[in-house]
Amino acid sequence: MAPQPQIRAFFDEPTFTVSYLVSDPVTRRAAIIDPVLDFDLASGEADVRSAEAILAAAREEGLTVEWVLETHAHADHLSAAPFLKAETGAKIGIGEHIRDVQKIFRPMFLADDLKTDGSDFDRLFADGERFAIGELEVEVMHVPGHTPADLAYRIGDAVFVGDTLFMPDYGTARADFPGGDARQLYRSIRRLLALPEETRLFLCHDYKAPGREDYRWETTVGEERRANVHVHDGVSEDEFVAMREARDTGLAVPRLLLPSIQVNIRAGRLPPAEANGVSYLRLPVKPVRRPVGSK
Helix, strand or coil, rough: CCCCEEEEEEEECCCEEEEEEEECCCCEEEEEECCCCECCCCCCEEEEEEHHHHHHHHEEEEEEEEECCCCCCCCCCCCCCHHHHHHHCCCEEEEEEHHHHHHHCCCCCCCCCCCCCCCCCCCCCCCCCCCECEEEEEEEEECCCCCCCCCEEEEECHHHHHHEEECCCCCCCCCCCCCCCCHHHHHHHHHCCCCCCECCCEEEEECCCCCCCCCCCEEEEHHHHHHCCCCCCCHCCCCHHHHHEEEECCCCHHHHHHHHHHCCCCCCCCCCCCCCCCCCCCCCCCCCCCCCCCC
């Protein structure tokens, strides 16, 4: 039998994000998936305590971190990938369609320093590509819909699905960000749910569905097919798209959307520092629209 990964989860409650330390029990090689940079929006201060906690766990277990893997360019937290790369020498990987995301957002933020070829990242993965973490084989699955670049990483009996799916009682990801598409999301989810029923799914977020007291981030293909409130077996593509698009119109903008996107499309890198040594994030301001005929 192929070796199965050892998995430790790290939950960041301020952003409801789950990061993972995934390791090969034989070679002690490891990857960190979707790491969080602690960022205070009010002060602009950034901290690495969450990433340091993952590194401390890796050291405690005698692991060598070789990869920092992003499931997509997140819109709700900043990535700690550059810090982890500096500490471990790990390579930063993401899906090759990050180029499409960069092309969408570069003009929105006048990010003239940003190349749109994905070169801020060390590795751009294609759908179906395979690579190794020690003796563990990782299969890359392109699952667009939430964004054009979303990936799932299949490692043994575990799949790290990013934001594509949530716990069965909470549903599915939004698809209204630029480049998102509810129809694509449905097809990506059905691809994931075509895996064996016992396949474990590890989620990037949990928000505690109404009536649930604890956070959860692990489920199975079988549980999602039977009970996901948005996309259980029997929900058609058109039904899902109508539900998802209607639901998305009422969702609030993520609190850290603007800083997150600007940083994460750069592989977690801050914009170039100005002459005073400080990096600045941009806040697009739309002009006030006055009714015709008003003074």
